[in-house]
Amino acid sequence: MTATAFAFAPGDIVRVKDDWPERRGPAHIRTPYYVRGVQGQIVRHLGDFPNPEDLAFGRPAEPRPLYHVRFKKGVIWAEDRADDALLVEIFGHWLEKP
Amino acid sequence: MxxxxxxxxxxxxxxxxxxxxxxxxxxxxxxxxxxxxxRASPGQGARMVAKAWVDPAYRARLLDDGAKAAEELGIPMRGMPPLGVLENTPDTHNLVVCTLCSCYPRGVLGYPPFWYKSAAFRARAVRDPRGMLAEEWKTVIPDDIRLTVVDSTADYRWMVLPMRPDGTDGWSEEQLAAIVREGDMIGVTVPTIG
Known part of the structure; x- marks a missing residue:
């Protein structure tokens, strides 16, 4: 699979997959728990980087697109101010169209 | 063995x-x-900030590609992760954290300070950033300013370009660089004079 398989454009509404690979065995995941299953918006494509989930185990790691994704804080923690935001680097293979 | x-x-x-x-x-x-x-230390990041304050063309290059802008000032970035720079404005304040470990813009700020690596900072920076900034750092973010918490989770490193404080008109780059502290470039504090 190539990097373009996980392509998104700035402004796209995305949802982080509600997936928990660390429950299935040894894993190295760069997607924080608190955004799993949460909807956000693509800010920009930061570049393509070797998939850290393979790199960490010394396996061949194909380049995957990395995005800056903006999340409204109030969506994650209800008591928060609606305008505040979290800006998080998320790999394309963790994102889906809601 | x-x-x-x-x-x-x-x-x-x-x-x-x-x-x-x-x-x-x-x-x-x-x-x-x-x-x-x-050799890397917050003094290097401070030089970049001071130059961005006095030179709009440099500021634009800094926001476009932090690593290239660092190298322009002779700061070695070869082999370092890409550096992104986020600008504080009258509307928005940025705070950098790495909730997963301790990713830090070492190339321009040096080793991460102890508090940056602490579980308390990493947790509270995303969960209760305004409370943490006010109580632990005496940095009160006014209600009309939007706060963006940047969780440095992957291959980029992030640095904050703070706003130039009032009362610094006519200052040289060296004078300006001297008031920029490590915390100002992570967003836990803002530059002040006197």
Whole structure:
């Protein structure tokens, strides 16, 4: 699979997959728990980087697109101010169209 | 012999020898990288901030590609992760954290300070950033300013370009750089004078 398989454009509404690979065995995941299953918006494509989930185990790691994704804080923690935001680097293979 | 029982200096020497034997990194390359890491300090980031305050063209280049802008000032960035720079404005304040570990813009700020690596900072920076900034740092973000918390989770490193404080008209780059602290470039504090 190539990097373009996980392509998104700035402004796209995305949802982080509600997936928990660390429950299935040894894993190295760069997607924080608190955004799993949460909807956000693509800010920009930061570049393509070797998939850290393979790199960490010394396996061949194909380049995957990395995005800056903006999340409204109030969506994650209800008591928060609606305008505040979290800006998080998320790999394309963790994102889906809601 | 258990690897955990091996003295760390012997282990380090063995790894270095293996890296050299396998042609991955020479002793000289490792020494060079250690020297670069040891030399990096918040003073380097402060020079970038001061130049951005006085030179709009540099500011634009800094926001476009932090690593290139650092190299322009002679700060070595070879082999470092890409550097992104986020600008504080009258509407928005940025705060950098790495909730997963301690990713830090070492190339321009040096080693991460102890608090940046603490579980308390990492948790509260995302969960209750305004409370943490006010209570722990005496940095009160006004209600009409939007707060963006940047969780440095992957291959980029992030630095904040703070706003130039009032009362610094006519200051030289050197004078300006002298008031920019480590915390100002992570977003826990803002530059002040006097």
């Amino acid at each position: 258990n690897i955990l029982d091996t003295p760390s200096d012997r282990l380090l020497a063995a790894v270095r020898d293996l890296l050299a034997q396998k042609g991955i990194a020479t002793t000289a390359e490792i020494q060079e990288r250690i020297a670069i890491t040891d």
